[in-house]
Amino acid sequence: MALTLGRINVDEPLYDLSTFAGRFRYFAWMTDPRTVIVSNDRLLQAKTLVESYRVGKEPETTTQEQVKYAMKLYSSAFHPDTGELQNVTGRMSFQVPGGMLITGGMLAFYRTVPAVVLWQFINQSFNAIVNYTNRNANSPTTVTQLGVAYVSATTSALVAALGCKSYWSKRASPLFQRFVPFAAVAAANFVNIPLMRQNEIINGVEVKDENGNIVGHSRLAAIKGITQVVVSRITMAAPGMLILPFIMQRLEKIPAYRRIRWIDAPFQTAMVGCFLLFMVPTACAIFPQNCSLKTSTIKLLEADQYAEIESKTKGRVPQRVYFNKGL
Known part of the structure; x- marks a missing residue:
């Protein structure tokens, strides 16, 4: 060799x-x-x-x-669990090109209801693919569950976006109206990810000892992992969607910029891409990919799952168990 x-x-x-x-x-x-x-x-x-x-x-x-x-x-x-080739759109490496195009569109075209509906629909379709692709693959999801998750997330995003738009258009300054897309994205993430991975919550995810041996399942582990993924996804989108509105508010007051307003969408898309280049690895790095949970917590809140672990380890229950939280 x-x-x-x-x-x-x-x-x-x-x-x-x-x-x-x-x-x-x-x-x-x-x-x-x-x-x-x-x-x-x-x-x-x-x-x-x-x-x-x-x-x-x-x-x-x-x-x-x-x-x-x-x-x-x-x-x-x-995929880290199955070793299967992921579809291009769902890969985390596609977050920068895919995310910047969609987020740029949401930020540039937020003024009319049809534009809000269209871009939220596109964004939730993208999110559904990403969430499904990066799920814990040991907990399969049915087509019905996927459909319910997709419709529920899209609905929640539209309710948040249109509700904020309606409320803020009458009461908030033009600057705050620019934050409508972020409100919709945050609301949808709280719905889309848990629903897309609901089987993990219902049946639990595989948990392993420090040597990588499967010792049981845990619903608490699923909830912990999914919660961390929700936080990471919102963190990933936040800087671009919260800082860029301030930048655009200033730029649009400059006469020279107002004469080239056609550049709005390309400029915001490029700026979002710059934010995502840094924020994608930052958000993914907030929590360890190989997440852990104390077995004492499982014993306290999941007696049935603890019994399974106790049986598989023949009474030699490890202090902590480990699992892939997904991305």
């Missing part, structure tokens, strides 16, 4: 995920939007290289740089 010393452990991240800085570097690496344009054939080749390297059967000419890049492609495009 070409690499016999200092081999990379392809099952472990290249960065220290126990710290925020390490997680930020990892997610900046993993959500690199440039990976979106990589062909499926190249992604499958990367997966093959990772799998071959794991068992020491990679080509003799393989370098560590090639292995690291293959790990990057694999992490960006394949």
Whole structure:
């Protein structure tokens, strides 16, 4: 083999995920939007290289740089639970290009009801795909549940957007009316993500011991993970949607800018992209991907699930259990 010393452990991240800085570097690496344009054939080749390297059967000419890049492609495009190739729209690496186009549209076209309805519909369709793609795949969701989640989230977003627009158009300044899209996005996230992942809440998610052995299921773990994902998603959108309105309010007072108002949408879209380049890895890094929960909490609030853990571990219950919270 070409690499016999200092081999990379392809099952472990290249960065220290126990710290925020390490997680930020990892997610900046993993959500690199440039990976979106990589062909499926190249992604499958990367997966093959990772799998071959794991068992020491990679080509003799393989370098560590090639292995690291293959790990990057694999992490960006394949589901961590199933190893399946994710659809492009649902990947976290698509958050920057997809999010900036949709958020830019919501911020630029917020003045009329039809525009609000159209962009909220587009945004919730995008969110539904992202939430489904990045769910904990060990808890399958039915088509009916997906439909209910999608309709409920879209409805909540429209109610929030149109309600705020109606209320603020009469009582708030033009500046505050620009925050209508963020109110809708925040409201919809509180509905869309829990509904899209409701099976995890109903049946619990798989929890493991520190050695990666499955020891049971927990509904509390699902609730904790989903709550953290909701916070992360709102944090991801917040800076662009809350800071940009102040910038636009100032710009629109400049006579030279008013003469080129056609640039509104492209400019806001580009600005949102700049925010997301930083905020996507920041929001993903707030909480550890491999989340943990004390078994004493499970014992107190989920006696049935604790009994399952106790049975599978033959009474040697670990102090903490671990699970993938999703993204």
